[in-house]
Amino acid sequence: MTAPMLNRGLDHVALHCYDLDATVRFYTEALGFRVAQEWSAPDAGVHRCVFLDAGDDRVIELFDAASTPPGGSPTGLVPRRRPTDEERADRAALVHFAIRTDDPVTLFQRAVAAGARPLMEPSVIETSGDVPMILHVGFVHGLDDEVIEFIDRPAVRH
Incomplete structure (x- = not known):
């Protein structure tokens, strides 16, 4: 039996966004990414999230300001405190x-x-x-x- 490959490469980069729709437009219209999927997981603190296809099954993960994803602000983003x-x-x-x-x-x-x-x-x-x-x-x-x-x-x- 072959041991599982533990490191299969970089999977994604996650961003917490002040204006999710504007950020999606920026990455898709200006930089050529494609929306792969939009999702939410309220029990995990995710109000709204978008995966952008970065190629080779890698993604940029964009969280809206209200979300509290792991590693992000525990209270969401506050635009006036950038x-x-x-x-x-x-x-x-x-x-x-x-x-x-x-x-x-x-x-x-x-x-x-x-x-x-x-x-x-x-x-x-x-x-x-x-x-x-x-x-x-x-x-x-x-x-x-x-x-x-x-x-x-x-x-x-x-």
């Missing part, structure tokens, strides 16, 4: 999440046009190390203060 960029950066364990693309510039521009705030204009970064890489990356603050990276990079060698 953290500053500095407070978020100083306290956040998750630095950013990245969306792989062949065209970081276009995706960056689409995100900004849809309401994201620029953090770092797309640029080329050359790395050193075991396997030097040339990365093309740009960063924005999303509608819910999440930091999104748009990246074109070579495949990681194992």
Whole structure:
């Protein structure tokens, strides 16, 4: 009998959203994601949640402001108490999440046009190390203060 595979890769990234409908529009219309499923689980503190298809059976999970998902605010989000960029950066364990693309510039521009705030204009970064890489990356603050990276990079060698 074969032992079960314990780590089958990253499953999802979850965001708590100040305005769920606006965030869904941002990720679908500007960034090309597709709504995969909408659900709720009131007994688990989830008023409204949307799974966005991120490809390869991976999702971005979006919770509405009233929800109290595990790891989120125990009282829901309060829009007037949004953290500053500095407070978020100083306290956040998750630095950013990245969306792989062949065209970081276009995706960056689409995100900004849809309401994201620029953090770092797309640029080329050359790395050193075991396997030097040339990365093309740009960063924005999303509608819910999440930091999104748009990246074109070579495949990681194992």
